[in-house]
Amino acid sequence: MPYLTIDLTRLEHNAALVCRQAKEQGVSIFAVTKVLCGAPRVAEVFLAAGAVGIADSRLENIARLRQAGVEGPFVLLRVPTLSAAAEVVALADISLNSELATCQALSCAAIAMGTTHQIILMVDVGDLREGVWPDDFLFLLEAVKLLPGLKIVGVGTNLACFGGVIPDESNQDLLSGLAKQAEQTLGLPMLVSGGNSSSLALLAEKKLGRGVNNLRIGEGIILGRETINRAPLPGAHLDACLITAEIIELKSKPSVPLGTISQDAFGNVPSFVDRGLQMRAILDIGRQDTVPEGLTPLLEGCEVLGGSSDHLILDVTKASALAVGDHISFIPSYGALLAAATSPYVKKVYVR
Ligand SMILES: *Cc1c(COP(=O)(O)O)cnc(C)c1O
Numbered sequence: 425m426p427y428l429t430i431d432l433t434r435l436e437h438n439a440a441l442v443c444r445q446a447k448e449q450g451v452s453i454f455a456v457t458k459v460l461c462g463a464p465r466v467a468e469v470f471l472a473a474g475a476v477g478i479a480d481s482r483l484e485n486i487a488r489l490r491q492a493g494v495e496g497p498f499v500l501l502r503v504p505t506l507s508a509a510a511e512v513v514a515l516a517d518i519s520l521n522s523e524l525a526t527c528q529a530l531s532c533a534a535i536a537m538g539t540t541h542q543i544i545l546m547v548d549v550g551d552l553r554e555g556v557w558p559d560d561f562l563f564l565l566e567a568v569k570l571l572p573g574l575k576i577v578g579v580g581t582n583l584a585c586f587g588g589v590i591p592d593e594s595n596q597d598l599l600s601g602l603a604k605q606a607e608q609t610l611g612l613p614m615l616v617s618g619g620n621s622s623s624l625a626l627l628a629e630k631k632l633g634r635g636v637n638n639l640r641i642g643e644g645i646i647l648g649r650e651t652i653n654r655a656p657l658p659g660a661h662l663d664a665c666l667i668t669a670e671i672i673e674l675k676s677k678p679s680v681p682l683g684t685i686s687q688d689a690f691g692n693v694p695s696f697v698d699r700g701l702q703m704r705a706i707l708d709i710g711r712q713d714t715v716p717e718g719l720t721p722l723l724e725g726c727e728v729l730g731g732s733s734d735h736l737i738l739d740v741t742k743a744s745a746l747a748v749g750d751h752i753s754f755i756p757s758y759g760a761l762l763a764a765a766t767s768p769y770v771k772k773v774y775v776r
Pocket residue numbers: 456458481501502520582619620621622640641642643644651
């Protein structure tokens with residue numbers, strides 16, 4: 425069975441690195457566990473490393489974290505579904521919101537439970553995923569302010585997710601300007617949550633400042649890189665998470681299929697470059713477990729040629745001698761890691 429190795433010592437090192445750098449600039453970090461399906465042991469090391477809270481996109485993950493006794497606080501990242509308002513209030517301390525109707529439902533749920541639920545209002549500064557348009561921000565703020573059982577604790581934005589828009593001085597200024605208005609309206613200090621791992625380059629250049637005092641970081645900690653150019657963070661481990669699979673077939677074959685080429689298993693018509701005979705390894709992992717294109721082999725001289733549902737095909741012509749039964753490890757992309765963490769066919773192995 426393929427396995428995903430999660431090195432808690434390396435994750436703690438990466439988290440401490442990001443949290444320390446952020447703290448020096450007055451920025452707090454919500455560590456994001458969603459790509460590892462809210463693994464409690466991972467959340468524990470993030471909190472130990474200095475994260476001020478655990479953020480996840482799924483209520484199921486937050487429920488698991490609570491059940492495991494992780495302290496929190498817990499932030500729900502995905503804008504809540506209206507229908508799950510009661511669960512959101514029961515499980516999350518803070519949620520990110522952009523819809524008045526949902527805030528009204530959260531308010532009712534909070535009153536019914538005799539509690540206060542905290543809200544970060546999301547603003548869309550251009551990436552076109554979640555968030556209220558800046559022109560409509562004050563209207564939403566004034567309306568949510570009146571809802572009992574809710575406390576607006578911050579203003580946030582998300583970037584580099586749908587539109588690929590990067591954080592810059594102009595969109596960070598727009599956000600902090602709105603946060604200032606919120607502080608005046610509410611008479612409370614606001615968390616100004618400027619973004620995700622795409623903000624780490626600005627943080628490293630000490631250019632984040634500008635009123636932003638919080639970031640929500642997943643990939644930067646877990647894979648050790650910022651997400652604009654996927655550049656490694658200096659001093660971070662890039663191999664805190666590794667995917668490993670086993671060679672089930674190793675044979676010399678031509679690099680171009682024989683016969684008439686039509687659609688592959690997924691409806692695409694593949695094309696091939698003739699590189700003569702190749703030593704090809706087939707591994708016991710496929711699209712049901714990961715994203716083949718997102719795997720970078722640790723072993724030198726190997727190249728991923730592709731994958732089907734259950735098979736990964738490597739060109740190992742230039743690699744050192746291998747044998748059937750050998751294991752090969754890969755550094756995963758975010759997508760490959762997300763799939764592996766989610767697949768029931770990939771064993772999770774924690775090491776320290
Ligand atoms: C996933 C997510 C994050 C974390 O993103 P990374 O790129 O993994 O740091 C932050 N904020 C929101 C709203 C998210 O959905």
